[in-house]
Structures are given as structure tokens and as C-alpha cells.
Amino acid sequence: MMDRLSFRLVVAALALGVLMSTGAYAQQPLKIGLILPMTGPFASTGRQVTAAVKLYIAEHGDVVAGRKIEVLLRDDTNAPETTKRFAQELVTNDHAEILTGFGLTPLAFAAAPIATAAKVPMIVMSAGTLVIPEKSPYILRTSFTLPQQSAPIAAWATKHGINKVFTLVTDYAPGIDAETTFNNVFKANGGQIVGEARVPAQNPDYAPFIQRAKDAKPDALFVFVPSGEGAAVMKQFAERGLAKAGIKLIGPGDVTDDDILDSMGDAAIGTITSHFYSAAHPSAENKAYVAAIEKANPGMRPNFMSVGGWDGMELIYEVLKKTNGSTDGDKFIAAAKGLSWVSPRGKVTIDPRTRDIIQDVYMREVKRVSGHLYNVEFDQVASVAPDGK
Ligand code: DHB
Numbered sequence: 001m002m003d004r005l006s007f008r009l010v011v012a013a014l015a016l017g018v019l020m021s022t023g024a025y026a027q028q029p030l031k032i033g034l035i036l037p038m039t040g041p042f043a044s045t046g047r048q049v050t051a052a053v054k055l056y057i058a059e060h061g062d063v064v065a066g067r068k069i070e071v072l073l074r075d076d077t078n079a080p081e082t083t084k085r086f087a088q089e090l091v092t093n094d095h096a097e098i099l100t101g102f103g104l105t106p107l108a109f110a111a112a113p114i115a116t117a118a119k120v121p122m123i124v125m126s127a128g129t130l131v132i133p134e135k136s137p138y139i140l141r142t143s144f145t146l147p148q149q150s151a152p153i154a155a156w157a158t159k160h161g162i163n164k165v166f167t168l169v170t171d172y173a174p175g176i177d178a179e180t181t182f183n184n185v186f187k188a189n190g191g192q193i194v195g196e197a198r199v200p201a202q203n204p205d206y207a208p209f210i211q212r213a214k215d216a217k218p219d220a221l222f223v224f225v226p227s228g229e230g231a232a233v234m235k236q237f238a239e240r241g242l243a244k245a246g247i248k249l250i251g252p253g254d255v256t257d258d259d260i261l262d263s264m265g266d267a268a269i270g271t272i273t274s275h276f277y278s279a280a281h282p283s284a285e286n287k288a289y290v291a292a293i294e295k296a297n298p299g300m301r302p303n304f305m306s307v308g309g310w311d312g313m314e315l316i317y318e319v320l321k322k323t324n325g326s327t328d329g330d331k332f333i334a335a336a337k338g339l340s341w342v343s344p345r346g347k348v349t350i351d352p353r354t355r356d357i358i359q360d361v362y363m364r365e366v367k368r369v370s371g372h373l374y375n376v377e378f379d380q381v382a383s384v385a386p387d388g389k
Contacts, residue, residue: 030067030327032316033090035083035111036101036126038075044228044259045103045305046075049125051297052309056317059292064317065325072096078103080110087114097327098123100312103305104226105129105173112136119329121319121336125312126305129173130387133355138329140336141356141386142315142348143308144276146177146224149252151388152274152361152381153222154185157250162220164194165250166213168206168233169224171198178224178252181388194218204229210236213247220248223255227305230255231264238267248272253375256366258303262373271366273375276359277304277345280374289344302344311343311357315350349383356386 034053036046053071062069072094074086083102090096091114099115100123102108108127112135115122124132124141128149133139157165167182169175175198183193195216197209204225210233213221221242225233237249249255253275256268279290279301289310293302315336320327322335337352349358361384364375 028067029070030098030320030325031070031072031090031094031096032098032100033072033074033087033094033096034101035074035076035086035090035099035107037078037103037107038073040077042078042103042226042228044303045126048259048300048303048305049101049103049309051293051300052302052306053313055292055296056310056313058296060313060317065320065323067320067325076103076107078107080106083107084110084114087111091118091120096120098316098332100316101125102127105132108132108139109135112139115139121327121329121332123312123315125308127174128177130177131173133386138333139355140315140333140350142311144304144357144359145386145388146174146252147181147388148359148384148386149254149275149361149388150178150181150224151185152363152384153250153252153272154182154191155189156272156274156363156379157186157220158189158191162191162248162250164192164218165220165222166195166197166216166218167193167222168197168199168209168213170201170204170226170229172201174226175201175224182222185388199225204232206233206236207240210240210242214240214242214245217245218247220250223249223251225255227254227257227259227303230257231260234264234267234271238265243267243270253278253304253364256364256375258301258375259305261366261375262301264373266368268366268373269368273364273366274361274381275304275364275375276361277307278362278364278375278377279303280369280376281345281362282377283344283346285342286344304345307343307345311341311345311348314341314343315339347383351386354386358383358385360384 038046253273363379
């Protein structure tokens with residue numbers, strides 16, 4: 001005869017089995033570790049991404065596939081060792097089942113080994129160096145890559161009378177990606193590079209580099225600087241009279257970042273960039289998005305970092321619907337491959353081969369519209385691969 005205690009244990013085990021098999025275990029909250037620079041020089045990226053994540057949850061509800069979503073926000077202050085420590089603590093102590101955010105490339109690099117060791121899905125919402133998804137089989141990306149954003153402007157330049165270019169990039173991985181891609185495509189189209197500068201990532205002073213660019217007398221200055229730095233470049237471009245000397249400003253759209261574009265003044269007008277997101281993108285989805293972000297955060301205009309956060313949440317929600325709430329690393333990645341949806345930026349697809357994002361890239365010109373500066377789209381390259389090819 002079974003004693004009372006054993007009987008109780010068997011009942012408990014059976015009950016647990018029923019719970020597990022019906023998926024009711026999934027009633028446990030699903031914790032998402034969101035790691036971003038919320039303070040320091042790249043705080044605008046943290047602010048933009050968290051506003052998008054909050055809006056996504058407010059509009060779609062905080063329960064998906066029977067699981068209550070809980071976001072645990074951590075401020076890494078743009079220090080890679082802090083990103084790594086938070087990623088480790090979130091997974092081990094807080095039992096976070098997904099890691100996301102990653103405002104800059106060194107921060108994404110720092111967290112990748114944790115995702116690999118824990119087999120936890122890691123969704124990169126912001127950083128843009130091409131090789132990031134190769135750093136862990138559990139990485140997916142909803143932001144962009146610099147080769148993807150730099151190839152279209154290189155192809156456009158030679159077709160529009162720009163034959164000599166000086167390149168200026170921030171001296172770290174995404175800057176090198178931008179420079180390399182621009183050089184390759186521009187030269188293949190018959191263009192000539194008349195000088196190049198790599199500006200230190202820490203406390204940059206753009207003045208001497210922009211003076212060197214002016215002295216080289218190019219048709220255009222190609223610039224990549226990370227989000228938040230564009231205004232400082234624009235100030236030097238104006239003060240040193242490059243526009244008056246007939247030099248055009250071109251690049252991927254980081255330099256005319258919507259977060260700060262309107263504060264740059266008339267010096268920014270006429271800047272031509274190729275990029276995946278403009279707050280002025282004229283779709284119904286984007287108009288609703290810009291209005292909703294502004295309503296929830298008075299005075300805020302969403303920038304390209306914002307849509308990386310929005311689409312990161314869309315990816316998480318759509319994958320969870322497919323996996324019935326499971327975050328098992330291998331199942332999650334398999335379910336993400338090939339997913340496609342319409343974002344405020346246009347159509348996006350998770351490339352099944354690279355786990356990276358395929359998206360349309362737009363040609364834009366800075367113009368004043370109803371008194372405010374915007375990147376106004378005038379052409380489009382459809383479905384650009386992560387490597388820009
Ligand atoms: C990265 C950061 C940025 O702010 C940006 O505009 C592009 C790339 C990065 O570190 O990957």
C-alpha cells in the first residue's frame with residue numbers, strides 16, 4: 001500500500017506533468033533582459049529604443065503565447081564589461097530567457113559569449129557591424145549593417161557627378177565597415193578616393209579632420225559617425241565653409257539622425273544619405289508610429305534606433321507565437337529564420353542564412369518641411385542584403 005506521503009508526491013508529479021503537457025507551465029512570466037546605454041554619450045540610443053519597446057508592449061499587450069512579458073532594463077553606460085556582467089547576471093540570477101538591446105558594436109560583442117554559453121536568444125536592436133551575428137549562433141538582428149547602408153550612396157554618387165570623395169569615419173568596427181564598403185563600391189563605379197580620415201571614438205574633435213577634407217578639394221565628404229555625433233560634424237562642416245567650397249556631404253544616414261536633425265540648422269540642408277529609416281517615410285504604418293511615439297513621449301521624434309527596438313519586439317512576439325511561448329535557443333532561432341513583416345521603415349525579413357536583417361534602403365535629402373528638417377526620401381533600393389550586395 002502506498003503511504004500518504006508517497007501518494008501526495010505521485011499526485012503532485014502527475015499534476016505537474018499535466019501542467020507541463022498542456023503548456024500551462026508557460027504561465028511563468030518571460031523575462032527579457034534589455035541592456036542599453038541609458039546614460040553617457042550614447043544615452044539617446046537607450047532613450048529611443050526603450051520608448052519603442054514600451055510603445056510596442058502598450059499597443060500589443062504584455063501577454064504573448066500565454067506568457068506574461070517582463071522587461072528588465074539595465075544601463076550599461078556604453079561600457080562593454082558592464083554589458084557582459086549584466087548579461088551574465090540577467091541569465092543566471094534573474095532567469096532572463098531573452099537578451100536584447102545592445103546600443104553599440106563593442107557592447108554586442110561583449111554579450112555574445114554569454115548568449116552562446118547559455119543558449120539564450122540575443123536580439124541586437126541597435127549595433128551595425130556586419131560580423132555581429134557571426135559572434136554567436138543565438139544572435140538575431142533587427143537594426144541594420146553599415147555595408148547595407150553605405151553601398152547605395154556609393155552607387156548613387158558616381159551617377160550624380162561626384163567623382164572625388166574624402167572619407168571620414170569614426171575609428172571602430174562600424175566605421176571601418178562603412179569606409180571599406182564605400183571605397184569598394186565607389187571605386188568599382190569609377191570614383192576616386194582623394195583622402196581618408198579615421199576619427200578617435202573617444203572624445204572626438206572633428207575640426208582638424210574636416211579641415212583636411214576641405215584642403216583635399218573633393219566633390220563630396222563621405223561621413224560615418226554613430227548616432228548622436230552628427231550635430232558636431234555638421235557644425236564643423238558649416239564653420240569651415242565646405243558647402244561654400246562646393247563640397248557635398250554624403251553618407252549612411254547616421255549623420256542626419258532624426259533624433260537631432262532638427263537642431264542642426266540650415267547647414268544640414270542638401271545632405272544626401274542612404275538609410276533604412278526616416279521619420280518622414282510616407283507610409284501609413286510610419287505616420288501612425290511617429291504620432292504614437294510623440295504622443296507617449298512629448299517632443300520625441302523616432303530615429304533609426306527606435307525602429308530597431310520596435311522590430312526587435314515584433315520579432316520576439318512573432319517567434320513566441322510560433323514556438324507556443326518556448327524560448328529554447330535552437331527552436332527560437334529556427335522559428336525566426338525567414339520571418340517577414342511590415343515595419344514603420346517598410347518590409348523587413350530575417351535572412352535565414354545570416355540571421356541578419358534584409359531591408360529596403362532609401363535615398364534621402366535633408367529638406368525643410370513645414371518648418372522642420374527631415375530626411376526626405378526620393379528613391380529606394382529594394383531588399384538590400386546585410387553585406388550590401
Ligand atoms: C553603431 C552605433 C551607432 O550609433 C550607429 O549609428 C551605427 C553603428 C555601432 O556601434 O554598431
